[in-house]
Amino acid sequence: MNFNKQIISENQQIHLSILEEKKVELFIKREDLIHPFVSGNKFRKLKYNLAEAKKLKKKAILTFGGAYSNHIAATAVAGKLSGLKTFGIIRGDELGKNLKKTLEENATLREAHNNGMKFNFVSREIYRQKDSFGFTEKMKNKWGDFYLVPEGGTNGLAVEGCQEILTKEDTVFNYICVAVGTGGTIAGLIKSKKKKQKVIGFPALNGGFIVEEIKKYAIKNDSWSLNKDYHFGGYAKYTEELIQFINDFSKQTNILLDPVYTGKMLFGILDLIEKDYFPENSKILAIHTGGIQGIEGFNQKLEKKNQQIINNL
Numbered sequence: 001m002n003f004n005k006q007i008i009s010e011n012q013q014i015h016l017s018i019l020e021e022k023k024v025e026l027f028i029k030r031e032d033l034i035h036p037f038v039s040g041n042k043f044r045k046l047k048y049n050l051a052e053a054k055k056l057k058k059k060a061i062l063t064f065g066g067a068y069s070n071h072i073a074a075t076a077v078a079g080k081l082s083g084l085k086t087f088g089i090i091r092g093d094e095l096g097k098n099l100k101k102t103l104e105e106n107a108t109l110r111e112a113h114n115n116g117m118k119f120n121f122v123s124r125e126i127y128r129q130k131d132s133f134g135f136t137e138k139m140k141n142k143w144g145d146f147y148l149v150p151e152g153g154t155n156g157l158a159v160e161g162c163q164e165i166l167t168k169e170d171t172v173f174n175y176i177c178v179a180v181g182t183g184g185t186i187a188g189l190i191k192s193k194k195k196k197q198k199v200i201g202f203p204a205l206n207g208g209f210i211v212e213e214i215k216k217y218a219i220k221n222d223s224w225s226l227n228k229d230y231h232f233g234g235y236a237k238y239t240e241e242l243i244q245f246i247n248d249f250s251k252q253t254n255i256l257l258d259p260v261y262t263g264k265m266l267f268g269i270l271d272l273i274e275k276d277y278f279p280e281n282s283k284i285l286a287i288h289t290g291g292i293q294g295i296e297g298f299n300q301k302l303e304k305k306n307q308q309i310i311n312n313l
Contacts, residue, residue, distance in 0.1 A: 001081050003047050007034055008167050011285065014253055022273050023280040027173070028255060031165065032262075032290040037111060038081070040290025041185040042074035044165060045158035046149070050082050052157055053147035060085035062139060064130050064151040067092055068108050068236070068298070070258075070291045071153050076112035086117040087143050089130060096121030107296040118143070154184030159217045162188025165287060173285040175200060175278065177269050179261035180226065181235075183210050185289060187217035190224045199224040202265040206234035230268035236260055236298075240307060242267060247311050258291035259298050259310060 011027040019026055031040040038046065053061055061079050065072035065088065072088050079086035090109070095102045096119065103110045109119070120139070122130075129135050136148065149155070162185045166176070171194050180186050180201040189199050203210055203226055211226065218224070232238050238259050246263045250256050257263040269286055278284060299309040 001035055001038065001078075003043075003050050003078070003082060006164065007043070009033065009165075011169070012253075012255070014255075016252060016270075018270060018273060022276065022278070024273050024278050025281075025283045026269065026273070026286065027284070028253075028286050028288050029165065029170075030255075030288055032256075032288045032292055034290070035077075037077040037293055038074045039292070040288060041162060041165075042070060042078075042153065042290060044161040044188070045071075045153035045184055046074065046078045047161040047164075048157035049147070049149050049153070049155070049161075050078060050084070053084060054082070056147060058084070058145065058147040060087060060143065060146040061149055062087040062089070062143070062146040063149040063153070064089045064127070065091070067095055067106055068294050070108070070294055071151070072117070073108045073111045073293055075149065075153070076115040076117035079117070080115040084147075086112075086115070087139070087146060088112060088117045088119050089127070089139070090119050090121045091124055091127040093121045093123045093126075105300065107300075108294060111293065150182075152182030152184070154182040154187075154213070156217065158184040159188045159191065163192040165189060166192045170285060171197075173197060173283045175282060175284045176287070177202065177265060177284060178287040179204055179265040179289055180210060180214075181205070181261065183213035184217070185287070186224070187214050189287070190214070190218035193223070195223070197223070201226045202230050202268045203228055204231055204235050204261050204264060206231050227268060227272070230264045230271070232264055243302070243308050243310060247308070250311065255288070256292055256295070256310075256312065257288075258294055260294060261291050262286075262288055 009031045014026040034043045076086045176199045180203040186201040246257045302309045
């Protein structure tokens with residue numbers, strides 16, 4: 001995989017009766033097809049960070065995430081492809097007590113491990129201190145020098161990468177919709193969109209702090225908004241209605257959505273279309289930010305509860 005390459009993803013038109021009825025066009029930008037693990041916004045966020053690590057002659061990358069973090073798996077794979085060692089600080093010290101069992105049960109960490117990532121499992125309390133100077137120094141004493149990528153991958157270089165998602169062909173769209181985690185992807189879209197276009201973010205987290213994060217990188221542009229009605233209770237929370245929606249959507253369109261980000265965003269977009277939020281003849285572009293690798297772990301949780309699982313295509 002060439003991280004220096006300019007990648008342009010195809011826009012796939014969605015054909016559903018509700019779209020015809022409301023006279024609205026919906027397309028999905030298939031960023032999920034970039035790579036099985038370093039897909040969507042993960043490729044975009046890591047692209048310039050990997051280049052910077054090499055420029056600074058770093059031999060390793062250190063980053064952070066939870067047990068099912070797409071970012072952790074993507075960083076491990078991207079690091080291996082780029083010839084860099086990877087270290088992951090993982091939230092939840094209980095996961096480190098029996099690593100063999102954890103790797104058997106957790107597809108995300110297994111993929112990261114198989115791609116050479118070394119883990120340091122820490123308690124939730126210690127994890128909250130991860131941004132402190134003392135914590136970073138402790139890690140340098142343990143592993144030597146490294147290039148640090150924040151949790152979720154969002155920093156200035158990540159935003160720069162996400163600015164490359166939209167292309168000249170995308171100027172025909174009135175609305176750009178995207179799921180929001182740490183704010184880097186939407187910030188890149190806000191910075192690269194045209195004046196007449198509106199960006200709508202669908203946060204996966206139930207919290208107000210994200211607005212300030214986005215403003216750090218995209219302060220000059222006010223033609224964007226967040227719709228906080230579709231987080232389904234917060235990060236990684238879900239309802240059976242959401243799982244059913246993801247399965248119905250993949251059956252109708254042949255596009256698989258993840259339950260943490262893109263599933264919630266598409267649920268929100270179609271609900272807003274139903275409620276006549278978008279004027280007639282609107283053209284909407286939804287960004288598929290990947291995250292499909294996390295479905296296996298999510299399905300394990302659903303199976304334990306005897307609930308309907310997400311049907312992989």
